[in-house]
Amino acid sequence: MSRVKASHCVIGEGKLFLFGGFDEDDKLDGYVYVLDTTSSRWDSRPGHVYREGHSAVYIGDGKVLIYGGCTSDVTERQEEFHGEEMLLYNTVTCTWEAVEQNGTPPKPRSRHAATLSTNGEFMFISGGLKPEKLEPYDDMFAFHIPTSTWGEPSQFIGRFDHSLVHQGDKLWAFGGFNKETARISELTWFDLKTYTTGTTLIHQAQKDDISHIFVQTGNPDFVLDVVVPSWSWERVNPWVGVYDLRNLRHKVVISPNLSYLLNHTWKISFFTNGRLYLVGYALTEETMDATYDYELSHILSINFSELCSKQHSGSWTSDFAKLLFDEKFSDYKIYGLSQNNRLARSDIPFEELESFKSEPIPVHKLILYSRWPHFEMIENSGMAESQVGSLFIPEPVKWVKAFIEYLYTNDVHDRSTDIVTGLLILSNVYRLPELREKALSWLNPIPMELGEVLMVLSRARIAQEEIIAHNAAMICLQNWGELVRTEEFAQLDKEDIISLCQLASPTSSIVDTPESAQKTRERSAELCNRGDHGTVNVDSFPVSFAYRNSVMLNDNWIESGSHYSTATSLESEER
Structure with a gap:
């Protein structure tokens, strides 16, 4: 099953609707x-409705609104609803029906953008191509779903193959092409209150001439910016960013060349249940040489819930904070490691345990019991810690204090990279997903001080957070010459150095950029003037590494080897 110019939308929890296009x-x-x-299975339902270049919007109750598109090649086939611009498909009864339209409908079009309003009452459409012309409309329409009524058109932008998002009082248009078929990189908005338009440039966003897929997340403030190869012949280093429309920011959250995104063509991207899903097929000699798209037989999911969730702390946090580290009314003590470095459990002999303990930290059992499931388990099980009224956490005391402060305040702001990466480890040790999400959010983007990048890389591996580790490794490889001269690199274990070097592909090489080459010449001249003999030629590392780890699925059934991920750790499940 392969599709070109089909349309899709998420229908309910965890399901994708796909219709139309060319086979x-x-x-x-x-x-x-x-x-x-x-x-992870496809369900196919036969029918005699044909479209390409149409839009599909889910309006609830199992119903999908189809608008526009072309039916150019069905003259010899029996087609239902020929000439109807708007149709409704019921995913529960598997039936089609024409939609009565009141008001003045838009002129016929294809390859337009459509989106549902955040309150679910309106479908907005924008632009699209005029019939038999490569010329886009520059209008915007609102269709009131409860009354099936079109509003008056408003002038917007002339685009096609773009994306539309409703956020607050604005419609945002992403990507697409203008009438000169030039790719658009800036964002354009339409104010639904003032009926004015404008263009916004976000300087953090990458400007390039490759295809971007803009994916709505269910939170109107965040839109994912997905760059993956959509055709077998495209040579694209995949990456994923996120637009924050409330603060007008863009950041890359998955750096290029993440192994799970490579060696595939990804045709469909969508978001549901806090996850980004990519659907496509693996690149093999057969699929790369084909003149058509192959079956949609591979699926990949990545957890993005921590990026697109709205987290709020109640008033209780300020109340609990008053008791933090206060011995008054405290009825329990927690100890950490007295030193600042993390130790392996084998390095803490039981008979010398007391010598490793920090000074006691006064805490309140009621707060820990209500906020920390592990502590609740200790108390309910009657373990020794519940009898003696103290607990030893074999982690650096500065991490333990920050962890306790989080339990009292629900906050990780105003922390150092050292503390936040420590909290990330603790969140995985004690299975605290909210703390994990806060730590990951703090680490996006990763601090650019190379010593801190190495710290993020090392501790993300300990916490098994693969995407954060990958992003940190990319920064290391891009700054290799400077990195290997840092004190932090000299302190790395041999195993960590080998692991970092092996991230490069077998074809990678050490090269000089023009800037670093000049530094090399200056350094070489300095050495020669001092009478030393040698050259410095390690200044940059090309970013071209890849893992060779593809998923294999069968026919239309997604059955085996599907990769699923937590926010920064991809796992494999057998179907």
Whole structure:
């Protein structure tokens, strides 16, 4: 099953609706396909409705609104609802029906953008191509779903193949092409209150001439910016960013060349249940040489819930904070390691345990019991710690104090990289997902001080947070010449140095950029003037490494080797 110019949308929890487009025989397909991400299986439903270049918007109750598109190649086939611009598909009953339209409908179009308002009452459409012309409309329409009524058009932007998002009082247009078929990189907005438009440039966003897929997250403030190869012949280093529309910022959250994104063509990207899903097929000699797209047989999911969730602390945090580290009313003590370095458990002999303990930290059992499931388990089980009224956490005391402060305040702000990466480790040790999300959010983007980058890399590996570790490794490789001269690099264990070097692909080489080459010449001249003999030629490292670890699935059934991830750690499940 392959599709070109199809449309898709998320229908309910964990399901994707896919309809229309061209099949492998270059003919329009009348089937409807539903992907269940829970079972990783496609469900196909036959039909005689044909479209390409249309939009699909889920409006609730199992209903999908289809608008526009073309039906150019169905003259010899029996087609239902020929000439109807708007259709409704019921995913529960598997039936089609035409939608009565009141008001003045838009002129026929294809490859337009459509989105649902945040309150679910309106469908907005923008732009699109005029019939039989490579010329885009520059209008915007709002369709009131409860009354099936079109509002008056407003002038917006002339684009096609773009994306539309409703956020607050604005519609945001991402990507697409203008009438000169030039790719658009800036964001354009339409104010629904003042009926004014404007363009916003976000300097952090990368400007390039490659295809971006903009994915809505369910939180209107955040839009994912996905760059992956959409065609077998494209040579793209995949990466993922996120637009923060409330603060007008952009940041890269998955750096290029993450192994799980490589060696595939990803045709569909969507977001549901806090996860980004990519659907496509593996690149092999057969698929790379084909003149058409292959079956949508591979699926990858990455947890992005910590990036797109809204976290709020109640008033209780300020109340609990008053008791923090206060011996008054405290009824329990916690100890950490007296030293600042993390030790392996084998390095702490039981008979010498007391000598490793820090000064006691006064805490309150009620607060720990309500905030920390591990502590609740200790108390309920009657373990020795519950009898003696104290607990030893074999981690540096500065981490332990920060951990206790989090339990009292629900906050990790105003912390150092050392403390936050320590909290990340503790969040995984004690299975505290909210703390983990806060730590990951703090670490996006990663601090650029190379010593701190090495710290993030090392501790993300300990916490098994693969994406954060990958992003840190990319920064290391991009700054290799400077990195290897740092004190922190000299203190790395041999195993860590080998692991970092092995991230480079077998074809990687050490090269000089023009800037670093000049530094090399200056350094060489300095050595020669001092009578030394030698050259410094390690100044940069090309970012071209890749893991060779692909997923293999069968036909239309997504059955084995599917990769699923936590926010920064990808795991493999067998289906």
